[in-house]
Amino acid sequence: MIVSHGEQNPAPGVNQGGLPPGSMGEAAPSLQGRETLATGDKSTLPIGRRGKMVFLDFGRGKVFALTDDSNEVLVFNNLVELAERLRPAVIVLDSLPGKLQNTAAELAKTGVTFLRLKDLKKLSEELKNNGVKKSDENDVVMLKTLFRRNPDIFQPLFETPEELTVRALTELWVQEAFLKKVSKQARTNTSNPIATEIQKTHRRLVERLAEEIHREALKLPLYRIAFERLGLKGPALAYLLSHDGWAFKTLNSDKLQARYRLVPLRLRRSKRSRLLITLANTAVINEHPRYYGIYLKYIEKFRDRPRKHWKAVLRVARRILRDLRLLAKGQTVWAPIG
Numbered sequence: 001m002i003v004s005h006g007e008q009n010p011a012p013g014v015n016q017g018g019l020p021p022g023s024m025g026e027a028a029p030s031l032q033g034r035e036t037l038a039t040g041d042k043s044t045l046p047i048g049r050r051g052k053m054v055f056l057d058f059g060r061g062k063v064f065a066l067t068d069d070s071n072e073v074l075v076f077n078n079l080v081e082l083a084e085r086l087r088p089a090v091i092v093l094d095s096l097p098g099k100l101q102n103t104a105a106e107l108a109k110t111g112v113t114f115l116r117l118k119d120l121k122k123l124s125e126e127l128k129n130n131g132v133k134k135s136d137e138n139d140v141v142m143l144k145t146l147f148r149r150n151p152d153i154f155q156p157l158f159e160t161p162e163e164l165t166v167r168a169l170t171e172l173w174v175q176e177a178f179l180k181k182v183s184k185q186a187r188t189n190t191s192n193p194i195a196t197e198i199q200k201t202h203r204r205l206v207e208r209l210a211e212e213i214h215r216e217a218l219k220l221p222l223y224r225i226a227f228e229r230l231g232l233k234g235p236a237l238a239y240l241l242s243h244d245g246w247a248f249k250t251l252n253s254d255k256l257q258a259r260y261r262l263v264p265l266r267l268r269r270s271k272r273s274r275l276l277i278t279l280a281n282t283a284v285i286n287e288h289p290r291y292y293g294i295y296l297k298y299i300e301k302f303r304d305r306p307r308k309h310w311k312a313v314l315r316v317a318r319r320i321l322r323d324l325r326l327l328a329k330g331q332t333v334w335a336p337i338g
Contacts (some may be wrong), residue, residue, distance in 0.1 A: 054088040055144040058097055059136035068142050068189045073137050079103050088112060092147055093141070094123050096157060098171050104157070105164035113146075122146060122153055157245060162219040163242050169213045170239035173206070174271070177235075178230035180206045213238050222248070225327050231290060233318070236279040243323070244272055248328035256325055262318045280317035 052066035063076040067086060076082040079100055094117045096104055104114060117123060126142045127134055148155060158164050180202040187199040216237035217223040222245055226232050241248070247259060262274045269277075283291040298312035305311065323333045 025142060029174070044095070050160065052086055052088045053090040053092065054082070054086055055147065056082065057136050057140040057143065058100075058140075061109045062136070064140045066140050068144075070143075070195055073140060079107070082178050083112065086099045090115060092143060092154060093117075093157075094120055098168070101164045101168045101171075105161040108158070108161040108164070115154045115231045116157045117143070117146070118155050158221070159245070162216065163245070166213065166217050166220060166223075166242040169209070169216060170235050170242060173209050173213060173235040174239065174275075176202070176206050176209060210235050220245075222295075222328055226324060229327065229333065230320075230323055231288065232279065232283070234279070234282065234283070236275040239275050240272060240279070245328065251325075253322060253325065256321060257318065260317075260321060262314055264319065269312055276317050277313060277322065280313050280320055283288050283320070285317060290300055291319060294319055 027300075053152050054065050055068075056063055056065045058064075063075045063079055065076060065086065066072070067074075067088075074082075074086075076085070080103060082088075089111070090113045090288075091107075092115045096114070096116065096122075108114065123139060123142055123146065126146055127138065130142070132138050132142065180199075183195070183199040183202045187195045189195075213235045214233055218227065220238075220241060222242045223238060225337055226237060226241065244259075247256060251259065261269060262273070262276075262278055280291070284295045295312045295316050298315045299308055302308035302311045326333045
């Protein structure tokens with residue numbers, strides 16, 4: 001049974017078919033007739049006694065949820081409403097939309113633990129193996145099934161609320177940095193003073209945002225260590241460590257390099273790969289005392305090859321990746337070369 005919170009009846013038109021036999025079981029008491037929060041105001045976030053584990057999936061502008069003690073799929077308008085009504089101790093999900101990271105951070109401060117699926121392919125495989133059609137309702141049921149069978153394939157979504165705060169800021173930075181690039185290109189195509197003003201405004205705001213990201217990212221242990229021991233800083237580094245800190249701590253060197261695809265490619269790189277290369281290129285441009293020598297070494301090695309600059313930058317990126325992994329594991333990084 002699927003109940004849409006705040007409505008007298010299950011949401012019309014919501015598909016309940018395709019679930020494994022008996023997966024929905026006996027319906028839990030519904031939330032019919034209770035008042036629904038009009039907005040996702042963070043001031044309404046619940047604080048106090050908790051105990052439930054809640055599995056959820058986002059789709060169609062709603063939140064689909066299953067509690068650990070029920071097989072009734074509940075539908076909420078937003079994450080705040082769900083937290084207010086169910087008061088979960090643990091929230092299990094496949095992934096968290098970027099726009100909800102600040103809300104999740106606020107919930108974490110009240111004691112809610114978030115767990116996410118390590119590999120999203122597991123959910124698709126579970127649906128396929130059970131002959132179940134993909135839908136928001138079915139996804140949340142399969143998520144609960146996966147967790148009950150093998151909780152080890154889940155991990156904390158973040159270590160501290162500050163990590164989510166930095167994620168949100170760095171995602172904003174990625175968007176604004178793109179707009180900054182576009183406004184700079186537009187300025188070269190026109191002499192209109194408004195174009196110049198727009199470009200200057202974007203540059204100033206992106207610089208301010210970068211400073212704010214650095215201040216917030218210093219609250220993340222791995223970022224602070226990278227700043228103090230490697231002399232690295234900035235939004236690109238903050239993005240990598242806030243989004244992908246788990247990878248530096250758990251993956252071996254080969255798997256980490258494969259994740260970042262640090263080889264010359266014709267295929268489009270992932271965002272994290274591009275940001276790592278941006279970080280390495282910035283270190284080269286600023287003649288970083290640790291990494292510039294590595295760059296010069298490979299520039300000489302590739303002196304007769306095309307695109308030697310970017311080949312050398314990739315080697316710097318590989319060294320940065322290795323150094324961050326060593327720091328994340330509490331190991332000593334190698335001394336600078338030259």
